[in-house]
Amino acid sequence: MAYGQCCAQWLEADVPAPDAECLMRSRYCAFVLERAPYLLRTWHPSTRPATIEFEAGVKWLGLEVRRFLPPSAADPDHAEVEFVARQKPANAAAVRLHERSRFVREGGRWCYVDGVLSAPDAR
Numbered sequence: 001m002a003y004g005q006c007c008a009q010w011l012e013a014d015v016p017a018p019d020a021e022c023l024m025r026s027r028y029c030a031f032v033l034e035r036a037p038y039l040l041r042t043w044h045p046s047t048r049p050a051t052i053e054f055e056a057g058v059k060w061l062g063l064e065v066r067r068f069l070p071p072s073a074a075d076p077d078h079a080e081v082e083f084v085a086r087q088k089p090a091n092a093a094a095v096r097l098h099e100r101s102r103f104v105r106e107g108g109r110w111c112y113v114d115g116v117l118s119a120p121d122a123r
Helices: 008-012 020-033 036-041
Strands: 059-069 078-088 095-106 109-117
Touching (some): 020 059, 020 095
Antiparallel strands (some): 078 095
16 A cells, blocks of 8 residues: 555644554554654653664565454453564665564554564565
């Protein structure tokens, strides 16, 4: 899906993503576009770093959402997204970042809490 049809509305305006999967996709776009303010704004305060540093020369190659565990009726404010993001660091082989991310909804907005990375694979 094109950026303008997917994530632009959340990165370019102060419109909250409707669910954790959309937020995760928009955060991937924010990494690609190096939009630190958006990443910090959508990171839960309990785990948010003070700043974000982008690695010079990284080329993002794609995103695959493997699994989306939406909120349940019993727990409507927590969700998980499992994804693989591919990137090529400058002067290094491409790698796959495989993560299970946790999200929480507070005040009507989804926030990234944290994630568990699997060991990166060279590709």
